[in-house]
Amino acid sequence: MAENTHRVVGIDLGTTNSLVAIMQGGAPVVIPGEDGSAIVPSVVAFDQETHTGFAVGNAARDMLLTQPANAVYSAKRLMGRDLADVEPELKLFPFKLAEGLQAGEVLKLNVGGLTLTPPEISAYVLLQLKKNAERFLGGEVTKAVITVPAYFNDAQRQATKDAGRIAGLEVLRLVNEPTAAALAYGLDKNADGTSREGTIAVYDFGGGTFDISILKLRDGIFEVITTGGDTHLGGDDIDNLLLAVAIDDIRGDLGVEITKDPAAMQSLRKAVIDAKIALSANDSARLAVEVEGKLYAREISRAQFEQLIASVIERTAGPVKQALKDAALTPEDIDEVVMVGGSTRIPAVRALVSGIFNLEARGRKLHTELNPDEVVALGAAVQAQILSGTDHVATNELLLLDVTPLSLGIEALGGVVAKIIQRNSTIPASATEHFTTGVDGQTNVAIHVLQGERELAKDCRSLARFDLKGIPPMVAGLPRIEVKFLIDANGILHVSAKEQRSGTQAQVEVKPTYGLTDEQVETMILDSFDNAEADITARQVIEARNEAQTILEATKKARQQPVWQQLTSVEHEAIASAISEVEASLKDEDHKVIRNAIAQLDKHTRRLAELMMDSAVTGALGGKNMATADEGLGGDIGAPTTAPHAFAPAQIDDKK
Incomplete structure (x- = not known):
């Protein structure tokens, strides 16, 4: 029993059915329940009279027929989502929402006289699976790997982890369901035990969601190179x-x-x-x-x-073709196609998928050997064994690499998005970008974290805001604020910010109370394609205006310097005229007009920049504390092309 106390189980927490599995004798096996069935329907029912008794699985499904108000099913569809997200779906389910719910508030249901959140409902299902595993193994089970749809966003993943915690399980990792399916089929090895290389498509058509993932297998590493999907296709x-x-x-x-x-x-x-x-x-x-x-x-x-x-079923073809396009692959580049989910038993579905990948003509077949209802749980068990650290199992050399479905970034000056982690980046992932201030003496900035594919912040989803306070007052553009994004193995985003000169720092773990549906994720991606030209044009105008404003501010400061008097009256007039031209161009919607005006101002201020640089060098050699090129001198005054992004004025909280 001592050995069993640290066994890690794999769990498929499904929309319709859930399963728990374990590695046994070098192979994954699904653990049966008390009634002998491995499949536990994801249904929870409550005894309205006592408010204490509850049933999960087949017993709860029976109560659903006789006492529908006391039972709830498909709670996975509600995980990590807001009232506005789920209202269109509620007509399909006999669920009663808790009274007084507001937009943005955690979703709560009234079931059997109790008020519960979707993670709490899912926790009852996990409790039953935990109980089944403990009876089978003869010892306590406290750790698990749980699978999630590839399109689950950070809020939905966090809600899944919360459900595990409520059920008394330490969730070591969340694994994308398609990745788990590839693990279950052992596609990393050839028949002779040697490592296999290839490209795998996992078509997951289950009870509540449809997902398509394309994986590259090389040197024992499963790398998800692209994911796609659609909602309400199950x-x-x-x-x-x-x-x-x-x-x-x-x-x-x-x-x-x-x-x-x-x-x-x-x-x-x-x-x-x-x-x-x-x-x-x-x-x-x-x-x-x-x-x-x-x-x-x-x-x-x-x-x-x-x-x-x-x-x-025809609607599943679109995301499949888009996933191939995102991966820059043709159907003939796919070596294996794995079928997951009970809906893939339908002959018409299998015929459609076989046709998309042209398998019959290539002498290949779909992978349907394993039970499509069990394959995800079996793969979760393989990953659970990897994380358990047991060294006698050959699977411990496997490595999983998933991807993030949408780009992540920060709002910068003018409302543009500075993307820090790109869509379909392999996770775990980290990336760093440098920002600066936009106002002299600014001591605080509010950092706005965004998710989406559009170029402007207003068109992307707001994930979080947090403040970086206590920045020493400096000239605008002088502070260097390092913003670091880290997506952990579970797809949870951590954001930190640090002003490098002073060491001042702040951080946040992004845990919004609700997330995006698969449909919203897909819509955001499609919108980025449809509006790409207009978005780029708008961004170019904003960035040109930002640069022009910076140059105008620097030029006006330069006119207060002693070296200004060394210029001739003709040069003064030329610069004044160029300033007026730049100011007038700011009203234009063509970025080329603005940049042409900037170029003219740059041309007429080059001698001024050279004089200021000479003065700064002379002062430095003489030991004087003078303004230097940190104020943006040389080339385009105040806006060197390598300058970091500035935070948007709307985010600035200076002078406090």
Whole structure:
């Protein structure tokens, strides 16, 4: 038992079903529950009378049919999301929200007389899986690897970790579900045990989400090079299509409005799911349910079923093709295609994917050997073994490298985005960018962390704001503020800022209370493509104006210096005229006009810059404390091309 106390389990916390697995005898195995089934439905139900008893899995699913107000399912869809994000979906679920919820507030549901957040609901599922593992292993289980959809953002990942913590589990790592599937198939090794190299596509079509990931395998390293996906493309959505047909039939044939009877609706949903599953193996299936003492029955052929769901499964082709484009690959470059999720049992889905990758013509087959419901949990067990440090298992040489789905950066002067970590960067990842101040004597800055692909801050998602205070007052542009982004192995973002001359620093761990849906992530990426030309043009204008303002400020300061008197009246007039031209150009929406005006001012101030530089050098040699080129002299006055970004004025909190 002593050995079992530090065993690390792998958990697939799914939308529809959840599983727990462990490495045993060098291979991953799924741990069965008390009823002998490895699959635990992700349903939680509560005893409304005692408010203490709860059920998870099949028992809870049975209660869902008889006491729908006391049960909750698909909580994973609500993880890390805001009220505004989920309102369109709530009509599909018999969930009651807690009263008084405000926009931006953590989502809470009323279930069985209790008020619970989605992480708390998921924690009940994890508790059941933990219990199953402890009974199987004969000892306490406290550590786990949990899988998440590749498109889960930082808030959704943090919510998953919170669920693990509530359940008494230390979550050692969150692993993308497609990556876990590749691990389960052991695609890192050839039949003779030698290391394999190649490119793998993982098509994950489960109960609630659709994900596509492309992985490179080289020297024992699984590197996710691109991810994509779409929302509402899973078993739930196929169920809803069948459900809509049945509801219309019942309304027309029996004259009954079944949607007004929650218990009958859950019975119908179960019958629909059973029919869907049967149609993956049979040419037809019978859908039957009793409503108000009347029997509704319908025979559905596979051809009818495939025609009904064709538009849904066809929508998965778009993200697949986009993922290939992002990775700069053709379908023929893909060596292996792994199928994950119960919806991949549907023959039409397999035919679609095989056709996209042209497998039949290339003499290749889809990887469907493993149970698509279990494959993610099996892969999580492999990763759990790696992290457990047990050295007798061959898998401990494997390394996983995931990617971040959206770019991350800081708002800079003029509202532009300075991207620090680019989309599809391998994680864990870190990057550093240098910023400066935009106002003389500025002692505080508020740093605005952003996520998205657009060029302007207003078009990106705000992740966090934090203050860096106590900067020694200096000339604008002189402080060097180092901003460091770190994305850890779980995809959680840490941001720190440090003024290098004084050592003043601040940091934040980005934990927003709600996150983006898969659809919002995809929309943000597509918007960046659709608006690329306009965004670049707007950014060029803003950056030209920023540079012009900096040069104007530096030129005005230079006119107060003694060397100004060494210029001729003709030079004075030329500079004044050039200043007026730059000031007028600031109203123009063409960045070329602004930059032409800057170039003219640069031309007429070059001698002034040379005189100021000579004066600074002479003063330094003479031991005088004089202004130097740190004030931005030489070339374009005040705006050398290597200068760091300045923080936006709206973020400045100086003079306090």
